Amino acid sequence: MHGVEDGRDAIGSGHSPFPDLHSPLHSDKILILDFGAQYTQLIARRIRELGVYCEIWAWDHDPAEIAAFGAKGIVLSGGPESTTLQGAPKAPQQVFDAGLPILGICYGMQTLAAQLGGSTEAADAREFGHAEVEIVAKDELLHGLNDHPGQPPRLNVWMSHGDHVASAPPGFVVTARTERIPVAAMANEDKRWYGVQFHPEVTHTRQGETLLRRFVVDICGCRTLWTAANIIDDQIARVREKVGRDEVILGLSGGVDSSVVAALLHRAIGEQLTCVFVDTGLLRWQEGDQVMAMFAEHMGVKVIRVNAAERYFSALAGVSDPETKRRIIGNLFIEIFDEESAKLANARWLAQGTIYPDVIESAGSGTGKAHVIKSHHNVGGLPAHMKLGLVEPLRELFKDEVRRLGVELGLPRAMVYRHPFPGPGLGVRILGEVKREYAELLARAD
Known part of the structure; x- marks a missing residue:
């Protein structure tokens, strides 16, 4: 095996991790600029659940690329900073120059106000939890929303903020308020720019899904093409175009991502795919037999099973440090995978189960802000000497999307929705030294 020449350069480069998205599936899309909120990935998941593709980029991403991305709307996420302090993160001017609809959420609304001539201020105490918002003016985003039918319109929402908007910028109308803050939502209908202090992406905000649909579908005009069936068709076409008649090799772990x-x-490519399943002796109870039954026997996938338990228990003898165990398990997997792939002379591509959170966490949304990368991640765990091209058909997807694809592809629901299992398997669940009898006992117990 000789290494990855293709597909890895986008990680952490500051560019979109998906530079070749020309299918209709990606033509209607939303760009989320991340200001560091704990909920940012949840915003993206909610938008995708509506059937619209979106990506998360850092707030300080290259402004020229933001302008060139081709989004139909931009969401400014929340974040932990304060707009009242000098040097606080700001949205690039290109966001406003693009003429696109904008939705600012929490900090995103505050920076919208601060940058456009309004004002923000620090509250006496941080507001966190349930709140009731009174709608005081009509706009396209909030029109008709009411959690109390038959009464003046009010929304039950989730707040998580310290600062708040004290006065809306010129051209904006205050559309909602609470007992504690004067501007809970604001709108500039002419420009289609909106801000909400609360978090529509969390389930505690009852009308949150409806609000996001209003913005993404009604205001931005996105079609809801992002469905499991369409994603599968799109990826099949892209894989076939990319690999042609070449052979592809995949390390099949039995986990959800590699299984999908x-x-x-x-x-997509049938006999051109060869899976290598390394049975480490550290898997779930009887998982090796289950994987072979599912893929080799039931689905007709070409799977090479390597019974490597003895090698693993020998390599782990006397080792008790968790990170050392993790490194030994990972390196030995690559070594065995290397040996098997060397026997496949025509393999030109390596397939991986990398998913979108791996890309975000490993690249810090393209800014390099993520300093610690989990050592069992697919991204970044490849040997430098490999020369295989890289195929990552799940790279754009969140875990819940991967699960939906698995069901659509005919994998058993019980397999696709089971509890996550760590990459190094039982090796990191066994305290101290890893021995065969410990692994078997733990597998039975689990």
Whole structure:
């Protein structure tokens, strides 16, 4: 095996991690600029659940690329900073120059106000939890929303903020308030720019899904094409175009991500796919037999099973440090995978189960802000000497989307929705030294 020449350069480069998105599936899309909120990935998941593709980029991403992205609307996320302090993060001017609809959420609304001539201020105490918002003016975003039918319109929402907007910028109308803050929502209908102090992406905000749909579908005009069936069709076409008649090799772990990749690639290229399943002796109880039964026997996927338990228990003998165990397990997997792939002379591509959170966490949304990368991540765990091209059909997807794809591809629901299992398996669940009898006992117990 000789290494990745293709597909890895986008990670952490400051560019979109998906530079070749020309399908209709990606033509209607939303850009989320991340100001560091704990909920940012949840915003993206909610928008995708509506059937619209979106990406998360850092607030200080290259402004020229933001302008060139081709979004139909921009969301400014929340964040932990304060707009009242000098040097606080700001949205690039290109966001306002683009003429696109904008939705600012929490900090996103505050920076919208501060940058456009309004004002923000620090509250006496941080507001966190349930709040009731009174709608005081009509706009396209909030019109008709009411959690109390038959009464003046009010919304039950979730707040999480310290600062708040004290006065809306010129051209904006205050559309909602609470007992504690004078501007809970604001709108500039001419420009289609909106801000909400609360978090529509969390389930505690009852009308949150409706509000996001209003913005993404009604105001931005996005079509809801982002469905499991369409994603599968799109990825099959892209994989076929990318690999042609070449052979592809996949390390099949039995986990959700690699299993869905196997099913997807088998549908796309059939016999051109060879899976290598390394049975480490550290898997779930009887998982090796289950994987072979599912993929090799039931689905007809070409799977090479390597029974490597003895090698693993020998390599781990006397080792008790968790990170050392994790490194040994990962390195030995690559070594075995290397040995098997060397026997496949025509393999030109390596398939991986990388998913979108791996990309975000490993690249810090393209800014390099993520300093610690989990050592069992797919991204960044590849040997430098490999020369195989990289195929990552799940790279754009969140875990819940991967699960929906698995069901659509015919994988058993119980397999696709089971509890996550760590990459190094039982090796990191066994305290101290890893021995065969410990692994078997733990597997039975689990």
